[in-house]
Amino acid sequence: MRMFFLIFFGMVFTSISSLAQNDINQVDAEGKRHGVWKKYYPNSNQLRYEGTFEHGKEVGTFKFYCEECKENPSAVKEYKPNSNLARVKYFTIKGKLVSEGDMDDKDRVGEWVYYHKKSNEVMTREWYKNGKLEGKKITYYPNGTVTEEVNYANGLMEGPNLYYSPEGVLIKKLKYRNDQLQGEATYYDASGNVVIEGFYKDGQKHGLWKYYKDGKVVLEETYPKPVERGN
Structure with a gap:
């Protein structure tokens, strides 16, 4: 019985993981990026960027990473609602704020x-x-x-x-x-x-x-x- 539960929960966890991964890097009916997107550097587990698209348009918060950044983003863009403006912050590899300001595209x-x-x-x-x-x-x-x-x-x-x-x-x-x-x-x-x-x-x-x-x-x-x- 104990073995059955271990196998069962293992299958459930794998299924949830698989579903979560399938929800990333999706496109809408018109082929535009939609939902959460994550991209990695080639042959690496290091994130290049992560953020959310709404039918091809960036929304919310985007984080960009250098190849040596690990978990500290080198830049963060926070898109303002109903606007083309984004608040942008640049950081050192250790996470110290270097500069900040607004960008229009x-x-x-x-x-x-x-x-x-x-x-x-x-x-x-x-x-x-x-x-x-x-x-x-x-x-x-x-x-x-x-x-x-x-x-x-x-x-x-x-x-x-x-x-x-x-x-x-x-x-x-x-x-x-x-x-x-x-x-x-x-x-x-x-x-x-x-x-x-x-x-x-x-x-x-x-x-x-x-x-x-x-x-x-x-x-x-x-x-x-x-x-x-x-x-």
């Missing part, structure tokens, strides 16, 4: 946040429109002080670009136009005193550049420099 949109490697403090905040950088990008020191601010328009640097010391002192002031350095450039020391000032044109130093020490000009250079010709 394959395009980044809205604010994206990146974190420092050795802490959970924010390293960078940047904004996207239709997959391209748009607006101000801000980078931070680990202590939370701003280290750099730069503006973007349609994916290209445009406008002021400011750098700060860990103490919050402005140490560099530049300008960009169409992704190239363009216009006045000023460099400061740790006390906020001007040490260099000049001008950029099409990404290159142009015109008169002045170098200061103790508030006085100690060197002047003009760009582009004349080409020296051999005798």
Whole structure:
């Protein structure tokens, strides 16, 4: 009798397992993926991704894995109901959050946040429109002080670009136009005193550049420099 029950429960467990497996990686009448899907790397038990489709459309939470990830996903997408938007998070192989933001299909949109490697403090905040950088990008020191601010328009640097010391002192002031350095450039020391000032044109130093020490000009250079010709 005991042997009968062992065999019976073994058959039931096998049947349940088989049914569960048959419920994975299914398609609907139109051949579109539907229900829970799981894919593995070739010749491996390591998951590549897992998630749920609704007649070919991703819904709910999707998890993506690298070949060495084991149980820690390298990326997680959480699709928002009745929307094409998904909240996306990227992780290290040990499971630490690297960055997060929204995606519309394959395009980044809205604010994206990146974190420092050795802490959970924010390293960078940047904004996207239709997959391209748009607006101000801000980078931070680990202590939370701003280290750099730069503006973007349609994916290209445009406008002021400011750098700060860990103490919050402005140490560099530049300008960009169409992704190239363009216009006045000023460099400061740790006390906020001007040490260099000049001008950029099409990404290159142009015109008169002045170098200061103790508030006085100690060197002047003009760009582009004349080409020296051999005798």
